[in-house]
Amino acid sequence: MSATMSPAVPKPDHVADAAVYDFDMFADPAYVADPHKRILDLVKNAPPVFWTPRNGGHWMIMSHEANFAAARDIETFSSNFIPKERLAAMQAQMPRHLPMPLPINVDPPDHTKYRAPLQKVFSPKTINGLKDSIRELAGQLIDKIKADGKCDFMTSVAEPLPVVVFLKMLGLPLERMEEYREIVSQHLSDPTPNPIDSIKKLWRIVDSIKDTLEERRVNPQDDIISMLWKTEIDGQPMTMADMENYSVVLFIAGLDTVMNGIGHGVRYLATDLPLQDRLRQNPELVGEASEEMLRRFTFTVPPRIIGKDAVFNGLEMKKGERAMLFLPAADLDAKAFANPDTYNLDRENKTHIAFNAGVHRCLGSHLARVELQVCYEEMLARLPRFRLDPANPPTFHCGHVVGVSSLHLVWDT
Amino acid sequence: MKIRIEKASCAGNARCAAVSEELFPLNEDGYIAVDKVDVPEGKEQLARRGARACPERIIFIEEE
Numbered sequence: 298m299s300a301t302m303s304p305a306v307p308k309p310d311h312v313a314d315a316a317v318y319d320f321d322m323f324a325d326p327a328y329v330a331d332p333h334k335r336i337l338d339l340v341k342n343a344p345p346v347f348w349t350p351r352n353g354g355h356w357m358i359m360s361h362e363a364n365f366a367a368a369r370d371i372e373t374f375s376s377n378f379i380p381k382e383r384l385a386a387m388q389a390q391m392p393r394h395l396p397m398p399l400p401i402n403v404d405p406p407d408h409t410k411y412r413a414p415l416q417k418v419f420s421p422k423t424i425n426g427l428k429d430s431i432r433e434l435a436g437q438l439i440d441k442i443k444a445d446g447k448c449d450f451m452t453s454v455a456e457p458l459p460v461v462v463f464l465k466m467l468g469l470p471l472e473r474m475e476e477y478r479e480i481v482s483q484h485l486s487d488p489t490p491n492p493i494d495s496i497k498k499l500w501r502i503v504d505s506i507k508d509t510l511e512e513r514r515v516n517p518q519d520d521i522i523s524m525l526w527k528t529e530i531d532g533q534p535m536t537m538a539d540m541e542n543y544s545v546v547l548f549i550a551g552l553d554t555v556m557n558g559i560g561h562g563v564r565y566l567a568t569d570l571p572l573q574d575r576l577r578q579n580p581e582l583v584g585e586a587s588e589e590m591l592r593r594f595t596f597t598v599p600p601r602i603i604g605k606d607a608v609f610n611g612l613e614m615k616k617g618e619r620a621m622l623f624l625p626a627a628d629l630d631a632k633a634f635a636n637p638d639t640y641n642l643d644r645e646n647k648t649h650i651a652f653n654a655g656v657h658r659c660l661g662s663h664l665a666r667v668e669l670q671v672c673y674e675e676m677l678a679r680l681p682r683f684r685l686d687p688a689n690p691p692t693f694h695c696g697h698v699v700g701v702s703s704l705h706l707v708w709d710t
Numbered sequence: 711m712k713i714r715i716e717k718a719s720c721a722g723n724a725r726c727a728a729v730s731e732e733l734f735p736l737n738e739d740g741y742i743a744v745d746k747v748d749v750p751e752g753k754e755q756l757a758r759r760g761a762r763a764c765p766e767r768i769i770f771i772e773e774e
């Protein structure tokens with residue numbers, strides 16, 4: 298992906314000179330070339346909390362302690378980017394329901410209300426029941442490429458796997474997979490779209506699901522859509538607008554993330570053949586290996602808006618400013634993890650915050666963990682030692698999700 | 711050994727239960743179901759590991 302640095306904006310007066318550090322979280326060239334290498338460099342050289350003049354100017358929360366504190370201080374670090382009143386005014390201008398990715402973009406108490414119906418559906422218990430079918434889907438994708446001796450892992454496994462899992466869980470027709478993959482890739486193609494384009498993309502997601510939503514309302518089946526129809530929000534029956542909101546959040550939060558998590562993990566595995574050997578001999582270690590993968594290559598950057606004037610980490614922050622919880626740096630902080638740059642399967646403490654902490658802790662973390670672990674297990678079981686293709690090094694893209702764009706692997710057949 | 715859990719701050723990571731479902735039971739939503747654990751003899755090491763696994767740092771060993 299081509300990356301052009303955004304222009305630097307002037308520093309506001311209340312930001313101390315020492316708190317300024319120039320970093321473009323979308324387009325810094327070294328970052329886009331090899332994201333986690335650049336993050337290690339930032340962890341060493343940038344302040345634990347800093348203000349960057351790029352992308353309109355915003356705070357970057359870097360250290361583990363600061364991210365941990367920010368995730369809990371929801372009054373200062375709010376997720377409520379658009380106030381309710383403005384949202385209602387926007388909605389009044391729209392020809393149809395404006396889907397909202399609830400509960401990700403609201404603070405408690407609304408957050409609690411909208412998250413509650415989803416909890417049980419994504420609990421460890423429910424998700425464990427899906428493990429076998431996820432394994433089967435992963436196995437099918439890997440078997441398809443096995444004889445080729447090479448693949449672009451992103452397009453052949455990492456991207457389709459979460460899409461088929463999503464379709465299966467929601468009870469959407471699997472034959473429509475290509476259509477959904479197309480919507481995902483369109484959704485991802487422009488990481489900083491204008492607001493109208495983003496709304497149109499959300500409508501496209503809803504359009505692709507709406508017939509199934511309507512059908513399940515009258516003919517419940519064994520899937521999430523049917524389960525959600527039977528749930529209430531704060532004592533009120535579920536409406537079509539609520540269902541559109543949930544469909545959109547699951548689409549946005551559950552596909553791109555898993556795909557890139559698998560990408561980072563498999564890229565690392567392809568560079569560490571002794572680790573592959575050890576895991577092939579001891580498949581029971583893959584769960585732990587997957588946790589250390591999440592820590593070493595934490596890859597999401599949740600945004601916040603400063604909800605009130607505050608002093609955080611000794612720095613003055615003003616209401617309305619934006620802050621990024623730069624979780625990838627938190628999990629590479631030497632104060633939290635000894636020798637953070639080392640991938641260490643035997644590290645005892647792997648309490649990373651790749652899924653963030655506090656009330657917005659990833660709702661899909663149990664599902665994501667199963668998808669990642671099962672995918673690594675099946676790759677290791679079905680393929681011999683796989684390596685990076687020296688002729689085609691991996692490429693990346695950066696933003697709120699730090700992702701793998703292409704990952705060419707080779708193996709002996 | 712006795713363990714105290716700040717149940718209200720549980721964010722549902724379920725990492726404690728990944729170490730031991732028996733010591734750290736979860737409710738239907740996947741959040742911790744108890745605020746105290748009386749650790750049976752012989753399970754101390756497991757209990758310590760479960761406490762350390764909590765990303766929210768809300769599991770405390772009260773009595774060794």
Ligand code: HEM
Nearest residue numbers: 400401550551554555558597599652653657659660661665
């Ligand atoms: C490895 C994969 C994944 C990673 C690293 C990840 C990461 C995250 C993070 C960091 C947050 C917190 C956002 C914030 O604080 O603003 C979050 C929230 C969320 N995630 Fe995930 N996620 C992953 C997979 C999934 C999956 C598979 C689903 C569902 C199908 C999902 C659904 C959600 C939802 C609904 C939220 C909002 C929760 C809330 O605001 O209460 N995620 N995720």
